[in-house]
Amino acid sequence: MSRHVIVTGGSRGLGLGFVEALLADGYLVSTCSRAANEATERLAAHERCFWQQATIGDEASTHAFLDAALAWAGGDLYGLVNNAGIAGEGVLATFPTVDVDAILTTNLSGAITTARWALRAMLRRSGPGRIVNISSIIGQRGYTGLAAYSASKAGLDGLTRALAREVGRRGITVNSIAPGYLDTEMSSTLGATQRDQIIRRTPAGRLGTVADVVPTLRFLLSDDAAFMTGQILTVDGGITC
Secondary structure (H helix, E strand, O other): OOOEEEEEOOOOHHHHHHHHHHHHOOOEEEEEEOOOOHHHHHHHOOOOEEEEEOOOOOHHHHHHHHHHHHHHOOOOOOEEEEOOOOOOOOOHHHOOHHHHHHHHHHHHHHHHHHHHHHHHHHHOOOOOEEEEEEOOOHHHHOOOOOHHHHHHHHHHHHHHHHHHHHHHHHOEEEEEEEEOOEOOHHHOOOOHHHHHHHHHHOOOOOOEOHHHHHHHHHHHHOHHHOOOOOOEEEEOOOOOO
């Protein structure tokens, strides 16, 4: 039977790329997003893919999706990719509290809720398990105007290290991938000046793509990564070196 992996936030950008790559690799994949779109309609028609609307950060909505995904896969869960996330830009002194709460609720509290549920499912089965949290270089270095987002991603890396210690002896690995600036919908708000500045500072000389990050996820989900846990793998074209 194919291994079952849940990917949150799989309707666009990096999450969609992850889902498509894992389906191509033969996994069973469950994914969710806040709304349906053309991509989710295509995924839902795939025989090895399950999609359901869910708002990560809303506990009832998250649990409904996760329970349905587990039932669809016959009760088995091998991996979780905590990918769902939102961003918001503005200096903290004037950044609305409601936006801070939304970022922390989705990016950090939502990931904790999802990981807790997934671990309970993984611990009931025999065999290895994988949790991969999608972090960001912003969580390591910070960036002006992204204090709340940076805090959420730094918290995600802390979650990775702590969970790795808790469940390592059960054969479950927990790692983070910290992408740099990617050419996705989330970076489309960058102005031309900001974009050019980032590219100049990146040794690889360009923004990253979804295809640049996918191989790292494939590795962390594989049996070859069984002895790697509690790590943050940076995929950023060298901008943080």
